Amino acid sequence: MKDAIGNLQRILVLGGTSEIALATVLKLAEPRQGVHVTLAGRPGERRAAAASALHAEGLQVTEVDCDVRERNSYEQAIASAFDADGDVDVVIVAFGVLGDQERAWQDLDAALELAEVNYVAAVGCGVLVAQRLRAQGHGAIVALSSVAGERPRRSNFVYGSTKAGMDAFYAGLGDAVAADGVQVLVVRPGFVKSRMTTGLSPAPLSQVPEQVAEVVVDGLRQGRRTVWAPPPLRFVMSALRHLPAPVFRRLPG
Amino acid sequence: MDDRRALQGWGGTSPSVSLVHPAGDDRDLVAMVTEPGRRGVLARGLGRSYGDAAQNGGGLVADMTTRNRVLSVDTQTGEVSVEAGVSLDTLMRLLLPMGLFVPVSPGTRQVTVGGAVAADIHGKNHHVDGSFGDHLASIDLLCADGSIRHLTPLDDLFWATVGGMGLTGVVLRVTLRMKPVETAYCVVDTERCANLDDLMQRMTTDDHRYTYSVAWVDCLASGASLGRSVLTRGWPATLDQLPRRLRHKPLDFRPPELAVAPAHLPNGMLNHLTVAAFNNVWYYKSPRERRGEIQSIGAFFHPLDGVRQWNRIYGSRGFLQYQFVVPFGAEDALRRCLTMLSDAGQASFLAVLKRFGHGNSGHLSFPMPGWTLTLDIPVGSAELGGLLDRLDEEVIAAGGRLYLAKDSRMTAATMRKMYPRLEQWREIRHEADPDGVFMSDLARRLEL
Ligand SMILES: Cc1cc2nc3c(=O)[nH]c(=O)nc-3n(C[C@H](O)[C@H](O)[C@H](O)COP(=O)(O)OP(=O)(O)OC[C@H]3O[C@@H](n4cnc5c(N)ncnc54)[C@H](O)[C@@H]3O)c2cc1C
Numbered sequence: 001m002k003d004a005i006g007n008l009q010r011i012l013v014l015g016g017t018s019e020i021a022l023a024t025v026l027k028l029a030e031p032r033q034g035v036h037v038t039l040a041g042r043p044g045e046r047r048a049a050a051a052s053a054l055h056a057e058g059l060q061v062t063e064v065d066c067d068v069r070e071r072n073s074y075e076q077a078i079a080s081a082f083d084a085d086g087d088v089d090v091v092i093v094a095f096g097v098l099g100d101q102e103r104a105w106q107d108l109d110a111a112l113e114l115a116e117v118n119y120v121a122a123v124g125c126g127v128l129v130a131q132r133l134r135a136q137g138h139g140a141i142v143a144l145s146s147v148a149g150e151r152p153r154r155s156n157f158v159y160g161s162t163k164a165g166m167d168a169f170y171a172g173l174g175d176a177v178a179a180d181g182v183q184v185l186v187v188r189p190g191f192v193k194s195r196m197t198t199g200l201s202p203a204p205l206s207q208v209p210e211q212v213a214e215v216v217v218d219g220l221r222q223g224r225r226t227v228w229a230p231p232p233l234r235f236v237m238s239a240l241r242h243l244p245a246p247v248f249r250r251l252p253g
Numbered sequence: 254m255d256d257r258r259a260l261q262g263w264g265g266t267s268p269s270v271s272l273v274h275p276a277g278d279d280r281d282l283v284a285m286v287t288e289p290g291r292r293g294v295l296a297r298g299l300g301r302s303y304g305d306a307a308q309n310g311g312g313l314v315a316d317m318t319t320r321n322r323v324l325s326v327d328t329q330t331g332e333v334s335v336e337a338g339v340s341l342d343t344l345m346r347l348l349l350p351m352g353l354f355v356p357v358s359p360g361t362r363q364v365t366v367g368g369a370v371a372a373d374i375h376g377k378n379h380h381v382d383g384s385f386g387d388h389l390a391s392i393d394l395l396c397a398d399g400s401i402r403h404l405t406p407l408d409d410l411f412w413a414t415v416g417g418m419g420l421t422g423v424v425l426r427v428t429l430r431m432k433p434v435e436t437a438y439c440v441v442d443t444e445r446c447a448n449l450d451d452l453m454q455r456m457t458t459d460d461h462r463y464t465y466s467v468a469w470v471d472c473l474a475s476g477a478s479l480g481r482s483v484l485t486r487g488w489p490a491t492l493d494q495l496p497r498r499l500r501h502k503p504l505d506f507r508p509p510e511l512a513v514a515p516a517h518l519p520n521g522m523l524n525h526l527t528v529a530a531f532n533n534v535w536y537y538k539s540p541r542e543r544r545g546e547i548q549s550i551g552a553f554f555h556p557l558d559g560v561r562q563w564n565r566i567y568g569s570r571g572f573l574q575y576q577f578v579v580p581f582g583a584e585d586a587l588r589r590c591l592t593m594l595s596d597a598g599q600a601s602f603l604a605v606l607k608r609f610g611h612g613n614s615g616h617l618s619f620p621m622p623g624w625t626l627t628l629d630i631p632v633g634s635a636e637l638g639g640l641l642d643r644l645d646e647e648v649i650a651a652g653g654r655l656y657l658a659k660d661s662r663m664t665a666a667t668m669r670k671m672y673p674r675l676e677q678w679r680e681i682r683h684e685a686d687p688d689g690v691f692m693s694d695l696a697r698r699l700e701l
Contacts, residue, residue: 001698004266004304004661005638006575009698028317032664033636046701087310087697103667137270138694181270181310 001087002140006221007032008089012081014066014074014125015095017040017050019194020144023213024092026057028220033058036086040066041095059242065078068095068121075128089221091129092142093122093170096163098196104158111158118162123169134180140220141184143170147228150188150237154249174225185219187212187236189229213234260308263301263564264570266632266661269310269694271339273297273564276315276338279401282423285313286690287399293692296423298365299340302372303574304661305694306418312692315423317367323347324426331388337367337424342552342558344431345550349506350395354489356388358554360605362508367424372658373416373618375556377465380610381627384620386415387613388430395423397686406614413681416618418657420691420701421682434489436503439465439553441487443543445536449480449588453624456484457486464488465553470604471532472628475595479588482606483539499547503526508551508558532603567631573661575641576627578609579653586651587624594628597640616678619656627659638662661685665700675701 002008002194008028013021039061051061056061062084066077083087097117103110126141133139145167152160167186174184187220189212191203212229219227228234240248259268276282276296288295292312299318300307308314317338322336335344340360341355344609350510357369357376364374373431382388391405397410398699402422404411414421442463446452452468460466463486474481492503499505557563564572579586594604605627612621630637645667648655654671655663669675679701695701 001305001310001694003642003698004264004571004632007638007662032642034664034666082610086700135311137292137312138268179257179270181268234666 002089005031008035009133010084010086010186011035011037011086012040012078012088012091012129013037014040014077014091014093014129015045015144016063016066018092018094018096018144018191018211019196020192020212020216021092021094022050022054023056023058023209024142024216027210027213027217028090029054029057029059034060035037036060036062038062038064038081038084038088039172040064040081042067048233068094068117068125071124073239074121074125076126078125078132087136088132088139090142091133092144093125093129094142094144095121096146098142098159101158114158118159119165119169122166126166126169126173128183130177130182133182134177136181138181140182141166141170141173142216143184143186144187145170145188147188147190147200147233147237151241151248153251183220183223183225185216185224186226187216187219187229188226188233189215190233192229260297260300260305260314261346261571262304262572262661264303264632264661265564265567265569266573267305267684267694269305269308271295271309271312271314273314273316275319276317276423277319279395279425282315282395283399283401284421286317286322286395286397289313289690291294293690294423295691295693296337296367296371296419298338298368298371299363301359301364301368302658304659306372306660307368307696308659308694310697311384317365317423321365322544326351326353327595328353331433331644332428333431334426334428335366336687338365338366341369345506348431349434349437349550350504351650352433352435352504354550355433356382356430356432357385358550360555361558362555363558366427366429367419370415370427371417371419372656373613373615373620374658375609375620377467377607379466379620380460380466380608383610383613384615384616384618385429386412386618389415390428390430392424392428393426394421395425396691397422397688409681410685412614412618413616413678413685415613416615416657417678417682418617418695418701419693420696421685422691430698432489434504435492436490436495436499437506437550438490438495438499438503438547439487439550440490440494441485441546441548441553443546444484445539445541446480446482446484447480448474448478449591452480452606453584455608460486460608466608468606469535470591470606470626471536472591472604473529473532473598474536475592480591480693481536481596483536485553487548487553488585494545495547499603508549508555530654535603567629568633570630570632572629572631574627574629574659575644576625576656576659577644577648577653578623578625578656579648579651580621583623583651583653586653587626588645590647593640593644593647597636616674616681617657617672619654619658621654622654623653625656627656657699660695663699665698666699668699
């Protein structure tokens, strides 16, 4: 249970190798040793590396197998994290794939992969986690969305459309569970230099995962529903949303 | 009538949502306890504990304030039987006119008798009279199996309940011994103390002469003035000590409610400068020394009750109260703690210092012979968590502890080190409540 200072006891990360999620966990756990984190993700080197990195920072880490393409798999992972001793204070929904954007609108498998991971599984996990947190009467969900969902562009509209869907779902979920003491924070990062984006040329206002983590932690403390990272993107996106379509299409990138 | 809503402690931090059930008769509560759901049941009084002691996220909470009858009064012996939801305010208003005063009064009258038992509260008279649990003849406790047990100080479960923070069951009724008084006034001596040595010296020398004793310490004074304070001590006034104008109504007790604090003042209104300025004025306004002043019980015991919901002045982020005790002989630890607080400049109006007398048999009861310091701190600064964690270490090293009714942030590991009788308490509780029906957010945080 979160204490008066904001110290947490337990965190669950779905998509346990996400760099933004790991940076956020570190930031959330910074004030005190011994915070417990469950990393739910596919077994392998990357998850093990993430676990040992967190362990080295003084966290207690549990790894749980979870492939979000399988409904059974994420149902079990979420159940095991919540059935362990102690309430879960924060759940970070961090899984997602970027894919090859040109293939993604022409190749059925590629398109469905994006839709299933980024949208279908996000909705499934959201439903399960929300029920668990409501039953506790407290807790928070951090949903890692993207500015790409705000007004999908020609260059990444498949990815953007999945994020638009999950973003809308979690925003609505936040309204639905607020009275039960549960906060849902939708996070819309812009370009983040991470494993997911290696090879892509950084956009203006690009940032590292630690900067996103900072925005997330502030947003949680202040009880916000949506945050942009970096925060000025909010105004950039607001302007972009209102551009007439012909102008929007001609923007570079 | 059940109501799903967010509950908080007096500090306004860490809310959680539970199903709040206005307590009905015994049968109604038995039904609640025997159908506890997955998250358990907890009794709540007036919510004057500062942290998460009186909340049970996702579970059931019995609002005991609906059970507020005085059941019997024996004016000869001073023995009074009440329902646990009756407030000390009600007891004072009803019984002071009969010459009976509560045996222990905290800094506010707005607490229930059930809350007073569950936290084993102490007052300015602890050094001579002990804590609330020392003045009880018996309690009726609704246990996890739905039975109602009549417990006396001869029962282990009685002492697991006194100070047990509602985790052994629901206190339904309490028989307590009130204190006979001739008037609703106190005779008060006030002294200004230049620093901590001066203060501790005066308290050690003649606290035993006084029934009530407490010092208000300016936490922002540092260096040679560290521990600069105003010491107020007194006795219940006898009839012949009252001035003539008060003598015709010596037991008159009608404390006024002055004002309601505004909904929420802006965050950060209390900062180092405003508090330091206030503390300065307050110190120099206090008399260097004044003897034999007559003060009403309200003014002497409950100065803050004049402003309803004064906790709001700390802004929407809320505040916490840090109260610890260190044993006699650990004066250096007390000084180090005060220095750390003074150096950090964490805005606190004033801290309160008091000397405790003997503790009692309550396994989780807070008081032990020693010095107890209490201060309010607004939540918000990034350094606060670390500062308090370091203070915890000092307190543990000195063999002291924190008060559960005030705590909102210590850890399970800290708690284990501070309460050596925790294991014994756990065994008794486990026997009375093997399935953990009684649960609170505090219990979850501290893994009780
Ligand atoms: C301004 C102020 C000054 C204070 N000064 C002092 C002081 O000088 N000394 C001191 O000792 N304390 C002091 N306190 C703390 C206060 O006395 C305790 O927190 C007390 O327990 C509050 O009683 P309550 O009825 O509000 O209980 P709540 O805060 O509602 O509950 C406190 C605990 O009691 C349990 N409880 C309540 N009713 C029952 C019941 N019927 N059966 C079983 N468990 C129950 C709850 O489960 C919870 O664990 C002060 C608080 C304030 C706000």
